[in-house]
Amino acid sequence: GAVVSQHPSWVICKSGTSVKIECRSLDFQATTMFWYRQFPKQSLMLMATSNEGSKATYEQGVEKDKFLINHASLTLSTLTVTSAHPEDSSFYICSPVGDMSTDTQYFGPGTRLTVL
């Protein structure tokens, strides 16, 4: 399967600071990137979809100015949580998609964000 990495794997920050999460597709080029958020004991919730070189499309209820997504290259996408608050504490998972003919979606290992 495809190799996807996320960095950092976990981060603790103070309220009001910004945190950047990186997602890399290590063995394929990702034309599309999905970002998910998962709260404890809940399912994954799609936050936004981005295509390389264009602006991300956000799901209803997700603030685009708070969750900044950059997909500048085919192997790297970043999610920046700006002015983080305790309610932003969650598990963030990326899913890069490359070859649309494979019909298989792979996911990153996730990043645990804790905002104090």
Place this chain on the structure above:
Amino acid sequence: LAKTTQPISMDSYEGQEVNITCSHNNIATNDYITWYQQFPSQGPRFIIQGYKTKVTNEVASLFIPADRKSSTLSLPRVSLSDTAVYYCLVGDFRGGGFKTIFGAGTRLFVKA
């Protein structure tokens, strides 16, 4: 997007076969059915994918009836390490504009 329905939780014992069924009544013609496994604090891991009939790999089998309105993931001889949440997803990844929406998943607990 096809909505999926799965049992919220299941219990089993080591060595037993576990079958988890997913309903997807409004599956589209081009949709594939994919199952993922997720352990706590990890991303979902691909298990198996199919379009129709039966698919088998080294870890599981996937049974899909002719009408494709449901599918069953079969895990042979489960072990304690199979305790996880299992998600059934339906979609066509080949066309543009797709997005994967997760249902609630099935929490499988394997007991000794």
